[in-house]
Amino acid sequence: MRTRKTGRRFVVCLSALLLVALALPWPVFAAEPVAAARKPADFRSQNFLVHTDVPPAEAKALLERLETMLKLISGYWGRKPSGIIECYIVRDLANWPDGAMPAGGVAKIREGAGVTISESLRSANAFVAKATVYSVADIGVPQHEAVHAYCQQTFGSVGPLWYAEGMAEMGQYWREGNLEVSCHPGVLDHIQKAQPKRTMREILDTNRQAGDTWENYAWRWALCHLLANNPNYKAQFRPLGVGLLLEQAVSFEETYGAVADQISFEYDFFLNHIDLGYRVDLCAWEWTRKFATPPPGGTPIASKVKAAAGWQPSGATLTAGTPYAYTASGTWQTAKDAKPVAADGGDKGKKNAPGRLIGIIMRASEPGQRFDISKPFELSAPFDLSEQGTLIPTTHGRLFLRCFDQWNELADNSGAVAFKLKLAAVGDPLPTPTATKPR
Ligand SMILES: [Zn+2]
Known part of the structure; x- marks a missing residue:
């Protein structure tokens, strides 16, 4: 929640409520004995000044985490942090003298949360901002608040709520170089179980600011995680974000208007498959691939299907009830030390065998019609394929393919198969697929 009051900005964060509400232990501090009453002391690092009543070793570890995070986020936004970020990190309010912190900070800490209070002076083309973090001594909350403080001091704002x-x-x-979903287990659990799930439009709706909850934070995180990591959208997301932080005339709608439906589809898909280790970069949909109906003369349409990816375009638009002959040559692996298998998953006839080639159809509106991008994207149920066979689809639309594996276990896959598909009734038969036997 953010409210503006006569030149002051309050960025109020409820993320710590998550920990309270779910009573989930926070791994690093959980096993430590409760610290004895300790007078607050000051700890300095390159970019932070921390006043805290946690023991010195804990304070040092906190500073290291904050500096690492600051290096990563300032690298992402391409701006060096401006000024020292001052933080009050509180284990026990009883250790602090009256008046050590403003009432707004104390109130949030009492709730088990955090707040970033910022004061700024602005002229026509310059600003000076001083943001101070007041937070409980947890792991996530000070880091969350420090992002706000960096944005305030470096850009002059934190951008719209979402x-x-x-x-x-x-x-x-x-985490540097790590694109996996690694969110808090409570966030993950909420997103997985929520029905219906929050839509992209709801997240972006600026009228939905009142009565904010940690659940809202979870959905906003998911949208930002998708846009920052999905190769379809990430190149535009960074400059959009910088523009939002600088309060320039930029907006989500202007940046992504043309592909908003695709983002909405990929966002829903992400929410429906999210798990620890899920990689939005590997599961991105390739929207630029051209699709065509298999030629009447029987010429095959060819594509490559990688094991370490989600649904991939076959290039073929299929008509329901029409028989198509297909082959898939080559082998792939569904784990680093797994045996390479062919597109039958190494076990003919077994459902959900890791390494089995499977298909899904993104429905087109009418048989033979061009794909209508203005219509919502609708998927058929997935179906098993193999090294070769005849496919008679029950749905019109675009055929997508993937190597069956758990959605959060794609990163360690390797190999690819060469897929070919033609009308079954005409032309020469497809050659028998090569490398049909596992090595
Ligand atoms: Zn916040």
């Missing part, structure tokens, strides 16, 4: 809170949540989970 972006501010989505990116601050990302700050908690950011």
Whole structure:
């Protein structure tokens, strides 16, 4: 929640409520004995000044985490942090003298949460901002708040609610070079179980700010995580974010208007398959691939299907009830040390065998019609394929393919198969697929 009051900005964060509400232990501090009453002391690092009543070793570890995160986020936004970020990190309010913190900070800490209070002076083309973090001594909350503080001091704002809170949540989970979903288990559980799930339009709706909850933070994080990591959208997401932080005339609608339906589809798909280890980069849909109906002369349509990816375009638009002959040559692996298998998954006839080639159809509106991008994207149920066979689809539409594996276990897959598909009734038969036997 953010409210503006006579030149002051309050960025109020509820992320810590998650920990309270779910009573989930926070791994690092959970096993430690409760610290004895300790007078607050000051700890400095390159970019932070922390006042805290946690023991020195804990304070040092916290500073290291904050510096690492700051390096990652300032690298992402392409701006060096401006000024020292001052933080009050509180284990026990009883250790602090009256008046050590403003009432707004104390109130949030008492709730088990955090807040970033910022004061700024602006002229026509310059600003000076000082953001101070008040937070409980947890792991995630100070990191979340420090993202807000960096944005305030460096750019002069934190951006619209969905972006501010989505990116601050990302700050908690950011690990260098790691694109896996690694969010809080409570966030994951909420997204997996929620029915119906929050739509992209609801997340972006600026009228839905009142009565904010940690659940809203979870959905905003998911949208930011998708846009920051999906290769279809990430190149535009960074400059959009910088523009939002600088309060320039940019918007989600202007940046993504033409592909908003695709983002909405990929966002829903992400929410429906999310798990620890899920990779939105590997599961991105390739929208630029051209699709065609298999030629009447029987010439095959060819595509490559990688094991380490989600649904991939075959290039073929199919007509329901028409028999198509297909082959899939080559082998792939569904784990680093797994035996390479062919597109039958190494076990003919077994359903859900890892390594089995499977298909899905993105429905087109009418048989033979061009794909209508203005219509919502609708998927058939997935169906098994193999090394070769005849496919008689029950749905019109575009054929997508993938190597069957758990959605959060694609990263360690390797290999690819060469897929060919033609009208079964005409032309020469497809050659028998090569490398049909596992090595
Ligand atoms: Zn926040």
